[in-house]
Amino acid sequence: MNKKYQVVGIGNAMVDVLSQVADSFLAANNIDKGIMQLIDTERAAELYGKMGPAEEVSGGSAANTIAGIAALGGRVAYVGKVKDDQLGAIFVHDIRAQGADFDTPLADASHPAETGRCMVLVSPDGERSLNTYLGVSEFLHPDDIDESLMAAAEWIYLEGYRFDGPESHEAFAKAINACKAAGGRVSLTLSDPFCVARHHEAFHDLIRDHVDLLFCNVHEMQAMYPATDLDASMKMAAAEVDIVVCTASEDGAYILTGGETEHAEAIPTDIIDATGAGDLFAAGFLYGLTQGYDMLTCGRMGCVAAAEVISHIGARPEVDLMTLFKERGLV
Amino acid sequence: MNKKYQVVGIGNAMVDVLSQVADSFLAANNIDKGIMQLIDTERAAELYGKMGPAEEVSGGSAANTIAGIAALGGRVAYVGKVKDDQLGAIFVHDIRAQGADFDTPLADASHPAETGRCMVLVSPDGERSLNTYLGVSEFLHPDDIDESLMAAAEWIYLEGYRFDGPESHEAFAKAINACKAAGGRVSLTLSDPFCVARHHEAFHDLIRDHVDLLFCNVHEMQAMYPATDLDASMKMAAAEVDIVVCTASEDGAYILTGGETEHAEAIPTDIIDATGAGDLFAAGFLYGLTQGYDMLTCGRMGCVAAAEVISHIGARPEVDLMTLFKERGLV
Numbered sequence: 001m002n003k004k005y006q007v008v009g010i011g012n013a014m015v016d017v018l019s020q021v022a023d024s025f026l027a028a029n030n031i032d033k034g035i036m037q038l039i040d041t042e043r044a045a046e047l048y049g050k051m052g053p054a055e056e057v058s059g060g061s062a063a064n065t066i067a068g069i070a071a072l073g074g075r076v077a078y079v080g081k082v083k084d085d086q087l088g089a090i091f092v093h094d095i096r097a098q099g100a101d102f103d104t105p106l107a108d109a110s111h112p113a114e115t116g117r118c119m120v121l122v123s124p125d126g127e128r129s130l131n132t133y134l135g136v137s138e139f140l141h142p143d144d145i146d147e148s149l150m151a152a153a154e155w156i157y158l159e160g161y162r163f164d165g166p167e168s169h170e171a172f173a174k175a176i177n178a179c180k181a182a183g184g185r186v187s188l189t190l191s192d193p194f195c196v197a198r199h200h201e202a203f204h205d206l207i208r209d210h211v212d213l214l215f216c217n218v219h220e221m222q223a224m225y226p227a228t229d230l231d232a233s234m235k236m237a238a239a240e241v242d243i244v245v246c247t248a249s250e251d252g253a254y255i256l257t258g259g260e261t262e263h264a265e266a267i268p269t270d271i272i273d274a275t276g277a278g279d280l281f282a283a284g285f286l287y288g289l290t291q292g293y294d295m296l297t298c299g300r301m302g303c304v305a306a307a308e309v310i311s312h313i314g315a316r317p318e319v320d321l322m323t324l325f326k327e328r329g330l331v
Numbered sequence: 332m333n334k335k336y337q338v339v340g341i342g343n344a345m346v347d348v349l350s351q352v353a354d355s356f357l358a359a360n361n362i363d364k365g366i367m368q369l370i371d372t373e374r375a376a377e378l379y380g381k382m383g384p385a386e387e388v389s390g391g392s393a394a395n396t397i398a399g400i401a402a403l404g405g406r407v408a409y410v411g412k413v414k415d416d417q418l419g420a421i422f423v424h425d426i427r428a429q430g431a432d433f434d435t436p437l438a439d440a441s442h443p444a445e446t447g448r449c450m451v452l453v454s455p456d457g458e459r460s461l462n463t464y465l466g467v468s469e470f471l472h473p474d475d476i477d478e479s480l481m482a483a484a485e486w487i488y489l490e491g492y493r494f495d496g497p498e499s500h501e502a503f504a505k506a507i508n509a510c511k512a513a514g515g516r517v518s519l520t521l522s523d524p525f526c527v528a529r530h531h532e533a534f535h536d537l538i539r540d541h542v543d544l545l546f547c548n549v550h551e552m553q554a555m556y557p558a559t560d561l562d563a564s565m566k567m568a569a570a571e572v573d574i575v576v577c578t579a580s581e582d583g584a585y586i587l588t589g590g591e592t593e594h595a596e597a598i599p600t601d602i603i604d605a606t607g608a609g610d611l612f613a614a615g616f617l618y619g620l621t622q623g624y625d626m627l628t629c630g631r632m633g634c635v636a637a638a639e640v641i642s643h644i645g646a647r648p649e650v651d652l653m654t655l656f657k658e659r660g661l662v
Contacts (some may be wrong), residue, residue, distance in 0.1 A: 020649075053398070053425040053647060056387040067384070086417040086445070094384040114417070316384060318351070 003184070004152040005101075006075045006290035010145075010175055011062030011159030012137040013080030013104075014116045015087045016275065018313055019054040021121045026129055033123065036130040036192045038164060044133040047119055056087075057314040058094035059118055060137070061191060062159035064276045064315045068283025068305055070099035071317050072325075074290060077101035077149060079175075081140045084108055087115035098316070104144050107136040126271030126310065138165035145174045151182035154290055155213070157282070160191030160220075163199040176210050187213035189282060190220035197223055213243040213289075215282050221246050234261070245299070247281050252303055255295045264299030267307035267328075276315025281306040284321070288330075301330055334515070335483040336432075337406045337621035341476075341506055342393030342490030343468040344411030344435075345449045346418045347606065349644055350385040352452045357460055364454065367461040367523045369495060375464040378450055387418075388645045389425035390449055391468070392522060393490035395607045395646045399614025399636055401430035402648050403656075405621060408432035408480060410506075412471045415439055418446035429647070435475050438467040457602030457641065469496035476505045482513035485621055486544070488613070491522030491551075494530045507541050518544035520613060521551035528554055544574040544620075546613050552577050565592070576630070578612050583634055586626045595630030598638035607646025611636040615652070619661075632661055 026033050029050065039047070058067075066078045078095050082088035084106040095102045107113070116135035122128050140162065150156060156179045162168050176186055188203075188211045190196050196203060203224065207214060214237060218230055225236040230246070237244040238256040247253045252266040284305030288298030304324050305317065312318050325331045357364050360381065370378070389398075397409045409426050413419035415437040426433045438444070447466035453459050471493065481487060487510045493499050507517055519534075519542045521527050527534060534555065538545060545568060549561055556567040561577070568575040569587040578584045583597040615636030619629030635655050636648065643649050656662045 048424060051428065053389065053428045054421075055645060056421060058384065090385075090387060093379060097382065097384045314386060 003154045004075065005077050005154065007066065007069055007155045007157050007286050008077045008079065008149060008153035009062035009066040009157040009159070010079045010172070011162050012060050012116060012134060013063055013082045013091055014060040014118045014132065014137060015091055016057050016059030016118050016120050016315060017048070017054045018057065018120045018122060018273070018275070019051045021051065021123065023123055025051070026121065026123065031121065031129050031131065033129050034127050035194060036132055036161070039131050039133055041133060044117070044119070044131070047131055051119065051121065055313070056090070057316060058091045059276070059315050061161055061189065061279050062157055063095055064279035065157060065282045065286070066100050067095060067098040067316050068280045068321065069287050072283070072287045072321050074287050079104050079140070079144065079149070081136045081144060082106055082115045083111055083113070083136045085115050087117065091115060094316070103146070107139065111136055113139070120275050122273045122275070122313070126274050128273060128275045134164065138168070140165065140171055141167050142171045142174045145171050145178070147174070147178035150175045150178035150184070153179055153184045155185050155187055155286065157286065158186065158188045160189055160195050160199070160203065163195065163202060169202060172206070180210070185212040186210050187215065187286070189278065190214070190216040190224055193219040193223040196220055200224070208240050211241055213245070214241045215245050215278070215285075217247045217249070217278055245285060247278055247302070247306070253281065253299045255299045257295055262296045262299060264296060264303050267303050269307040269311050271310050273313045274310050276309045277306045279315060280309040280317065297330055300328065301325060304328055304330065334485045335406065336408050336485065338397065338400055338486045338488050338617050339408045339410065339480060339484040340393035340397040340488040340490070341410045341503070342493050343391050343447060343465060344394055344413045344422055345391040345447045345463065345468060346422055347388050347390030347449050347451050347646060348379070348385045349388065349451045349453060349604070349606070350382045352382065352454065354454055356382070357452065357454065362452065362460050362462065364460050365458050366525060367463055367492070370462050370464055372464060375448070375450070375462070378462055382450065382452065386644070387421070388647060389422045390607070390646050392492055392520065392610050393488055394426055395610035396488060396613045396617070397431050398426060398429040398647050399611045399652065400618050403614070403618045403652050405618050410435050410471070410475065410480070412467045412475060413437055413446045414442055414444070414467045416446050418448065422446060425647070434477070438470065442467055444470070451606050453604045453606070453644070457605050459604060459606045465495065469499070471496065471502055472498050473502045473505045476502050476509070478505070478509035481506045481509035481515070484510055484515045486516050486518055486617065488617065489517065489519045491520055491526050491530075491534065494526065494533060500533060503537070511541070516543040517541050518546065518617070520609065521545070521547040521555055524550040524554040527551055531555070539571050542572055544576070545572045546576050546609070548578045548580070548609055576616060578609055578633070578637070584612065584630045586630045588626055593627040593630060595627060595634050598634050600638040600642050602641050604644045605641050607640040608637045610646060611640040611648065628661055631659065632656060635659055635661065
């Protein structure tokens, strides 16, 4: 296969608002540490008023993954909804400047919501608690899915978070059909254990019927395939999906395919900000996969990319990932 | 003196757009390394289109200084013009969240310009080249100067950059008169050698007639007081101003007052991004001064604060400056 795009990602286009907080801030504001919480405009304003000084960087889970593959030189495009406002302009600039194609129509100035943003509260241990105001990103409509773009993709990469929204299931179905009809394959990230709980049946149908490659971490794996231990959960997943990739923080990642399990070791790193670890793991893995590397090497590429992004604030890579791959003898 | 505010800063309220670039990018786009260049909307759009992915942090020279003093627990306020737009909301949040009072009226939605932004292009050696779209910040009007606020300040801190604008000289004059009439004192930073060249006479009048404390670096010193060597320039300045503080990068800072010269050593640091070095030096110095420390200690506080801010991307402190002061035995 040598299509125009190696990976086309679809997800919530967000600008991250990053702020360092004490654990006491999370407790005082009833924020569950380490998970993603959807919030409304009012709560967003309340939290923003209470939190400390922040910095803004383009984010969004699948967008981070696509930016990572682009940084490695992969051929990628991204689909997600932003508004024609200042934060939207920042998002569009950053994804294009990283080398990804992006042509989703912008919501115009009359739209009542604004470009989505995610308040990322980083604790002293590097753990992050996400408070997401979806804004216009949840209004991604089937009309925003360009079937010719999906047909031009070797892989599409679907963000589980995008299941939260009125027409998202329909949009995903349109993307999957167009991709598969042209011989492409479908990958999905489960995004968050609570997201899995909100959409368990729909995710399960999607996985069984359409997904060729499933990304998740151990918490999402347990939520999706409840069992007595991780091994049992992973086997349930592997019975339904060609390639299952489960990340396990400092324990690296497990890749299950064709009855085999590979284990890629994590790269020891001081964790400054865990935001984007899973997103960049997927970037490294998908880069390797679309370049034809074996599963273990793909997993190692994922671990190297994840280690880079947790070593600094923000969820987009800051140093050249290819240089890191070379240093580790992966390419 | 025990006024409500120890320092009130007036300057260009900006959001910084930070991007890492190769030196070849500067050459290809005719950008002079290490200086501040004013650009119009068209050039801003052109550069933004060419530059790589970026992150956004609140900036503005005097605002960085005020944020730094606030982070140290000083009583501060800031005056500068932003618009009622998304970038303006970010600026206002960050300066208040750091602990500074900010009540300058926002330019409303009908204003043709937007909140100002500064494209900060960071070279591999940490040097930064600033391309500034002033936006509404240059429309700071004498009406925006609240005389009771100026009267409540032990020191006002004027940003030289703010001399670029139609009504800025008048606004500065109003601020100075209100401050001095209430027994306050006036500090000025020269900001940039080209800014000095653009306003040499006006700066000279201001310095001779009103300034009690002058901040500059060696390049600005040479532009303001041309002489055969730095010593001679500094002596010319000291003949006109009570306290002269000249920063000299890895050579630390010189403080001239009452016929004496003190030298504060720089703190050795890996330079990641020099943005804000002078701003945070001024923050440390003014904190020390308003707490009654001797000149050498004030200079050392400035050097410690400057070293912190150049050790990471962005011009606002990320670690607790007071902890650093304690580690150095300064408090």
